[in-house]
Amino acid sequence: MVEDCMDCQRLWRDYAEATRNHVRVENKLKTAVLKHDHDVVASLTADCEAAAEARRVAREAVRRHEVDAHHSGAGTDDAAAV
Numbered sequence: 001m002v003e004d005c006m007d008c009q010r011l012w013r014d015y016a017e018a019t020r021n022h023v024r025v026e027n028k029l030k031t032a033v034l035k036h037d038h039d040v041v042a043s044l045t046a047d048c049e050a051a052a053e054a055r056r057v058a059r060e061a062v063r064r065h066e067v068d069a070h071h072s073g074a075g076t077d078d079a080a081a082v
């Protein structure tokens, strides 16, 4: 990420937000599974898939921006970003 690029900052913030949301939904889903709360599991499974997709889209937007704006696509897929 380029520190003084507003787009980088915005996209990383969006990605961080999507990641937080995904983790939150996933934790709720795990709790519902443990409780055998089938209705909640069904509803949260859909939420979790949507959250995972939103996270993937946000990550892809970061990657695409880095390639398009900064020509630095390589090495951006670091585990520290998760």
Ligand SMILES: [Zn+2]
Pocket: 002, 005, 006, 007, 008, 009, 065, 066, 069, 070
């Ligand atoms: Zn940028």
